[in-house]
Amino acid sequence: MQFFPLRTTQPKRVHKITRDRLLDVMKSRGLKPGKGRKFAVAYPIAKGRDKVKICSPKDVIRLAVRNRKAKFSGGTQTNEVFKSLGFPVGKTKTVQERTEREATDSANVPKLNNLIPRLFRKRWERLPSRKKMAENDALKSPGVYVLAFDSPELRGKKIEAQDVWYVGMTNEGGLSNRLGQFLSSATGGFGHSAGLRFRKLWLRRRNAKWKSTDPLFAYVEIPCETEKPWRSVKDLRRMGTVAALEYEILAKIKERTGFGPVLNKK
Numbered sequence: 001m002q003f004f005p006l007r008t009t010q011p012k013r014v015h016k017i018t019r020d021r022l023l024d025v026m027k028s029r030g031l032k033p034g035k036g037r038k039f040a041v042a043y044p045i046a047k048g049r050d051k052v053k054i055c056s057p058k059d060v061i062r063l064a065v066r067n068r069k070a071k072f073s074g075g076t077q078t079n080e081v082f083k084s085l086g087f088p089v090g091k092t093k094t095v096q097e098r099t100e101r102e103a104t105d106s107a108n109v110p111k112l113n114n115l116i117p118r119l120f121r122k123r124w125e126r127l128p129s130r131k132k133m134a135e136n137d138a139l140k141s142p143g144v145y146v147l148a149f150d151s152p153e154l155r156g157k158k159i160e161a162q163d164v165w166y167v168g169m170t171n172e173g174g175l176s177n178r179l180g181q182f183l184s185s186a187t188g189g190f191g192h193s194a195g196l197r198f199r200k201l202w203l204r205r206r207n208a209k210w211k212s213t214d215p216l217f218a219y220v221e222i223p224c225e226t227e228k229p230w231r232s233v234k235d236l237r238r239m240g241t242v243a244a245l246e247y248e249i250l251a252k253i254k255e256r257t258g259f260g261p262v263l264n265k266k
Contacts, residue, residue, distance in 0.1 A: 011067075015064070102230065124159065138221045143221035150214075162256070168246070171239045185198075
């Protein structure tokens with residue numbers, strides 16, 4: 001059985017808090033409605049239930065340990081119980097906003113058959129600086145991206161399989177973060193294996209200083225929540241679609257050219 005070992009200060013004792021115990025408390029009539037002054041925890045949304053119940057974390061814990069006078073070292077300690085067991089917990093305003101957004105999420109999970117042609121209808125554009133990428137809302141989402149190099153005449157032209165040097169994806173941190181890692185690795189930093197290979201082999205062969213305006217890119221974003229306590233069933237399926245889309249695009253390139261992109265190691 002999964003549990004979290006919670007230590008109370010008065011009385012000093014270790015309580016094995018289980019997920020089922022917390023759920024029972026949050027459903028019970030003995031728990032008064034209301035949020036904490038700083039923090040709140042939400043009852044996770046499940047199939048057949050779209051109402052969000054938000055509670056005070058300390059109130060839930062005190063009922064869970066069957067001691068309304070139990071004391072803890074602080075809100076961070078009680079929040080850690082919920083985080084470890086997968087409950088949405090945090091600043092009260094944040095919990096309200098994110099759980100309400102989850103409850104009203106009516107968008108469908110995108111289909112691979114629609115996403116693949118969407119990428120190949122796009123046109124190559126220069127990879128912007130990290131600052132400009134961070135300002136692009138679309139690049140804050142997970143998704144799949146493709147890169148091309150050494151072909152200035154490609155800029156503005158539609159994506160063709162034979163021009164793709166690399167296919168990548170990200171579910172954590174968003175596209176801007178992952179593309180920024182490529183830029184960093186290709187210019188002397190770390191964080192992206194393809195960027196490191198590009199710097200080590202191609203830039204050395206060319207014996208030329210690499211500029212951030214050299215690469216061309218295109219992408220397909222799939223907006224979704226990726227943090228574990230907040231992501232919904234739909235979000236998990238969207239994240240799965242991102243991973244599947246990367247391999248589908250690699251398959252399409254292999255189908256059209258007979259080869260995989262030169263920078264993709266696996």
